[in-house]
Amino acid sequence: MADETKASTATAEAPAVSEGHTQRPPSRGPRPGGGPGGPREGGRKYFRRKKVCKFCVEKIESINYKDVRLLAQFVAESGKIVPRRLTGVCTPHQRRLSCAIKQARNIALLPFAGRAM
Amino acid sequence: MNRTYELMFIVRPDMAEEDLDKLISTLETAVSTSGGTVKSVERMGKRRLAYTVRRFHDGVYVLLTVEGLGGLIHELERRLRVTEPVIKFLSVRIDEEQKRLAKIKAIRDARKKVAPAPPAPAAEGAEAAPPTA
Numbered sequence: 001m002a003d004e005t006k007a008s009t010a011t012a013e014a015p016a017v018s019e020g021h022t023q024r025p026p027s028r029g030p031r032p033g034g035g036p037g038g039p040r041e042g043g044r045k046y047f048r049r050k051k052v053c054k055f056c057v058e059k060i061e062s063i064n065y066k067d068v069r070l071l072a073q074f075v076a077e078s079g080k081i082v083p084r085r086l087t088g089v090c091t092p093h094q095r096r097l098s099c100a101i102k103q104a105r106n107i108a109l110l111p112f113a114g115r116a117m
Numbered sequence: 118m119n120r121t122y123e124l125m126f127i128v129r130p131d132m133a134e135e136d137l138d139k140l141i142s143t144l145e146t147a148v149s150t151s152g153g154t155v156k157s158v159e160r161m162g163k164r165r166l167a168y169t170v171r172r173f174h175d176g177v178y179v180l181l182t183v184e185g186l187g188g189l190i191h192e193l194e195r196r197l198r199v200t201e202p203v204i205k206f207l208s209v210r211i212d213e214e215q216k217r218l219a220k221i222k223a224i225r226d227a228r229k230k231v232a233p234a235p236p237a238p239a240a241e242g243a244e245a246a247p248p249t250a
Contacts (some may be wrong), residue, residue, distance in 0.1 A: 061221050062214065107125055107207040108176070111167040
């Protein structure tokens with residue numbers, strides 16, 4: 001019996017070796033593609049409908065602290081600045097946007113904290 | 118050499134109109150004595166503040182655009198800090214931003230001018246060339 005198992009394992013290994021050094025593929029890192037945001041987000045599909053940067057699309061060049069209505073779209077109800085993975089804004093625009101929001105907060109056009117969070 | 122600044126300040130809401138005019142003219146004279154120019158003065162009217170500033174809920178916003186050297190804004194801010202009716206101010210340097218915007222605009226205008234002209238003759242040329250190639 002021991003010989004049989006050994007033989008079976010030997011035969012199993014032999015074809016693998018004969019195929020040309022095919023090792024068992026390693027786990028190939030995390031799942032293929034990783035899944036944006038991690039695949040453990042409640043079974044959501046891969047790319048949830050690519051978000052585009054609003055400023056790039058509409059070609060808004062200047063993000064001023066004075067246009068409160070534009071800035072208020074990127075501020076949560078609590079007054080916090082919404083992260084760019086939720087709004088889809090590109091990095092340079094997000095940096096300018098957050099600078100403008102902070103300036104607006106300083107001049108009392110936007111609140112520092114909205115509802116009690 | 119000259120820098121452009123945007124100075125926005127909030128004045129308490131119970132201030133009289135002529136006092137506000139006096140304050141603005143004082144600032145303007147301060148600007149011209151330091152060798153700068155006032156580009157524009159914009160009164161944005163009474164607005165509700167996002168949070169209470171010195172126990173006020175509303176304020177009169179004024180936007181002042183000046184052009185001058187660096188020391189000018191230092192002087193203006195000092196004056197505003199001392200002035201009692203002014204409850205908040207913010208100064209932003211905007212000449213770099215204006216340069217950038219002008220550059221983008223120039224590129225866009227250049228592109229627009231180039232675009233309409235070629236399509237008429239170039240389209241025929243372009244259509245003729247690729248089919249043969």
